[in-house]
Amino acid sequence: MEEKIVTIHNVSRSFGKHQVLKNISLEMKSGEIFGLLGPSGAGKTTIVKQLVGLDLPSEGEIYLFQEKMPNLKLIEKTGYMAQSDALYGELSAKENLEFFAALYGLKGAKRKKRIKVVMETVSLSEHINKLVSTYSGGMKRRLSLAIALLHQPQLLILDEPTVGIDPVLRKSIWNAFYELKEIGTTIIVTTHVMDEAEKCDRLGMIRDGRLIALGTPEELKNKTNSTSIEEAFLVYGGAGNENKRSSHSNSSANYS
Ligand SMILES: Nc1ncnc2c1ncn2[C@@H]1O[C@H](COP(=O)(O)OP(=O)(O)OP(=O)(O)O)[C@@H](O)[C@H]1O
Numbered sequence: 001m002e003e004k005i006v007t008i009h010n011v012s013r014s015f016g017k018h019q020v021l022k023n024i025s026l027e028m029k030s031g032e033i034f035g036l037l038g039p040s041g042a043g044k045t046t047i048v049k050q051l052v053g054l055d056l057p058s059e060g061e062i063y064l065f066q067e068k069m070p071n072l073k074l075i076e077k078t079g080y081m082a083q084s085d086a087l088y089g090e091l092s093a094k095e096n097l098e099f100f101a102a103l104y105g106l107k108g109a110k111r112k113k114r115i116k117v118v119m120e121t122v123s124l125s126e127h128i129n130k131l132v133s134t135y136s137g138g139m140k141r142r143l144s145l146a147i148a149l150l151h152q153p154q155l156l157i158l159d160e161p162t163v164g165i166d167p168v169l170r171k172s173i174w175n176a177f178y179e180l181k182e183i184g185t186t187i188i189v190t191t192h193v194m195d196e197a198e199k200c201d202r203l204g205m206i207r208d209g210r211l212i213a214l215g216t217p218e219e220l221k222n223k224t225n226s227t228s229i230e231e232a233f234l235v236y237g238g239a240g241n242e243n244k245r246s247s248h249s250n251s252s253a254n255y256s
Pocket of ligand 1: 015047
């Protein structure tokens with residue numbers, strides 16, 4: 001059965017006078033791949049940080065598994081991959097994995113098996129004994145993803161998981177996401193990448209801290225008569241942005 005896994009209820013967040021989230025409400029269900037899409041600075045990472053309890057709303061509430069956040073118990077059910085990699089460079093990949101596995105209480109044969117599986121998922125098995133400081137940026141991203149997958153969380157929250165990852169590997173990582181979805185895992189990804197947005201079950205488009213559109217990629221394209229998500233985003237962005245009706249080309253310049 002579909003279960004409500006995430007509820008964001010009327011959430012706003014201000015830093016001083018700067019309101020970076022403006023009354024956001026969203027729900028995500030079990031087995032759903034939900035994409036948070038928006039230009040740089042729109043507020044995606046701020047939403048993600050609220051979901052994992054690293055930041056608190058100025059107004060509104062967040063519930064994970066129908067329990068109010070922040071709540072330490074819920075961390076075990078959640079896998080989080082931040083935008084910058086939180087890895088120990090002076091340790092090998094294996095030692096990093098063992099460290100995080102221990103934090104999640106994974107032991108013995110189970111730990112060994114999970115480490116093997118997640119490194120296969122991100123195609124890093126042959127590099128497992130190398131020092132992380134010798135890894136490329138893309139390899140570090142993949143290792144961070146492997147760590148987020150280690151304890152088989154029911155909810156995966158991934159902040160730009162495939163930045164710096166080549167298209168072939170990106171495809172295999174998305175296949176892993178689909179497999180996780182099949183077993184009921186809810187996955188939230190933030191992205192700037194339009195072809196990646198197309199792969200999500202539903203999208204929330206964020207602009208200037210506001211949720212400007214919500215729906216399946218098909219719905220968003222149909223509603224705006226667009227042939228691509230990028231076009232749909234520009235239509236929504238333009239329509240929701242007073243005085244900037246003619247600035248579609250400027251909007252697209254925000255992407256990078
Ligand atoms: N701790 C903070 N103090 C002050 N301002 C902040 C803080 N964290 C975020 N902001 C501001 O909030 C806004 C949204 O930032 P956020 O990182 O959520 O955007 P984003 O959509 O994730 O962008 P990107 O795709 O570039 O990561 C930005 O204007 C940013 O400067």
